[in-house]
Amino acid sequence: MELMAIAAPSSLYYSFHQSSFQKCSYLPHNSRFPPRLRFPSSTIRASSSVALEPDLDTQQNQKSDVDLFACPICYEPLIRKGPPGINLPAIYRSGFKCGKCNKSYSSKDIYLDLTVTASSRDYTEVKPTGTELFRSPIVSFLYERGWRQNFNRSGFPGPDEEFQMAQEYFKSAEGGLLVDVSCGSGLFSRKFAKSGTYSGVIALDFSENMLRQCYNFIESDGTLLTSNLALVRADVSRLPFSSGSIDAVHAGAALHCWPSPSNAIAEITRILRSGGVFVGTTFLRYTSSTPPILRSFRRIQQNYNYLTEEEIKDLCTSCGLTNYSSKVQQSFIMFSAQKPQT
Numbered sequence: 001m002e003l004m005a006i007a008a009p010s011s012l013y014y015s016f017h018q019s020s021f022q023k024c025s026y027l028p029h030n031s032r033f034p035p036r037l038r039f040p041s042s043t044i045r046a047s048s049s050v051a052l053e054p055d056l057d058t059q060q061n062q063k064s065d066v067d068l069f070a071c072p073i074c075y076e077p078l079i080r081k082g083p084p085g086i087n088l089p090a091i092y093r094s095g096f097k098c099g100k101c102n103k104s105y106s107s108k109d110i111y112l113d114l115t116v117t118a119s120s121r122d123y124t125e126v127k128p129t130g131t132e133l134f135r136s137p138i139v140s141f142l143y144e145r146g147w148r149q150n151f152n153r154s155g156f157p158g159p160d161e162e163f164q165m166a167q168e169y170f171k172s173a174e175g176g177l178l179v180d181v182s183c184g185s186g187l188f189s190r191k192f193a194k195s196g197t198y199s200g201v202i203a204l205d206f207s208e209n210m211l212r213q214c215y216n217f218i219e220s221d222g223t224l225l226t227s228n229l230a231l232v233r234a235d236v237s238r239l240p241f242s243s244g245s246i247d248a249v250h251a252g253a254a255l256h257c258w259p260s261p262s263n264a265i266a267e268i269t270r271i272l273r274s275g276g277v278f279v280g281t282t283f284l285r286y287t288s289s290t291p292p293i294l295r296s297f298r299r300i301q302q303n304y305n306y307l308t309e310e311e312i313k314d315l316c317t318s319c320g321l322t323n324y325s326s327k328v329q330q331s332f333i334m335f336s337a338q339k340p341q342t
């Protein structure tokens, strides 16, 4: 019974929506979106958007704008054709193109795929366990249905408190654009979007199934479907945003899963604007109160990059971030660092 419930969501999802989805001419032939969705009356535009000349490939009712999203290959801002706004229906109905690479990006599923391999047909890449594990449909399904609650045993205060703590660190980024990197099934992205604190929230993850779960949670909420929340598939080592374009980056329980924490933090630093804030949580390799037996256990767990607090601070500093601060509880750490003001 439990297994059936786990297997059900994706198949149910497709059969339920298959008959009622509306096609968009800019999207792949198999792309559909529920026709009942209406665009919000006031969508917020990314501050980095610049209108192009109207004669540049503009079709009736479809504007071409330089977008907030950038090409994951050359970091050139993408040109967007379709309705504006950082919300699911607008992004779903838009096509994105890199003027430099001539490469197109679109929403194949319910998320916008901005990975380097977005359009590749034959090439498949197997990432390290910390990435691959979460691509599984079962793990994605279970994540907010028990898996994440287990983190409390290691000192994680729980989503509500973690959210409040992060909001305190993000005070200076209020009204700005927040990227929830490695959002999983969107536990915190949804809270950030609901808070109304930000002009836009990008829920970003490498796992297709986590993003599908995120969509299911958004859909069942009702109020979030047309809010300023976008779903993007991307690799943390290749973030699809222009340098200095993002006000806040959150990465909950993620650093230890990343293939290269140093590449990831360098990327996060690159996309943050001057004064922008990065807040992350992770499991520490050990703290002064960790029993020696657990310390050696963590050291031999090669699948994850568990760091010490000194290493996290050092990494942030060596990427050029300043104002490092942290809160530690058993193996849980929430840390914050800021891109220097220029």
Ligand SMILES: C[S@@+](CC[C@H](N)C(=O)[O-])C[C@H]1O[C@@H](n2cnc3c(N)ncnc32)[C@H](O)[C@@H]1O
Residues within 6 Å of the ligand: 130, 131, 132, 134, 135, 148, 181, 182, 183, 184, 185, 186, 187, 188, 204, 205, 206, 207, 210, 234, 235, 236, 237, 251, 252, 253, 254, 257, 258, 259
């Ligand atoms: C433990 S979950 C954290 C989910 C959520 N942020 C939270 O606080 O519960 C770690 C997430 O990192 C994502 N991840 C792993 N490798 C990644 C990569 N290379 N790029 C982007 N996300 C990645 C996984 O897909 C997974 O959703």
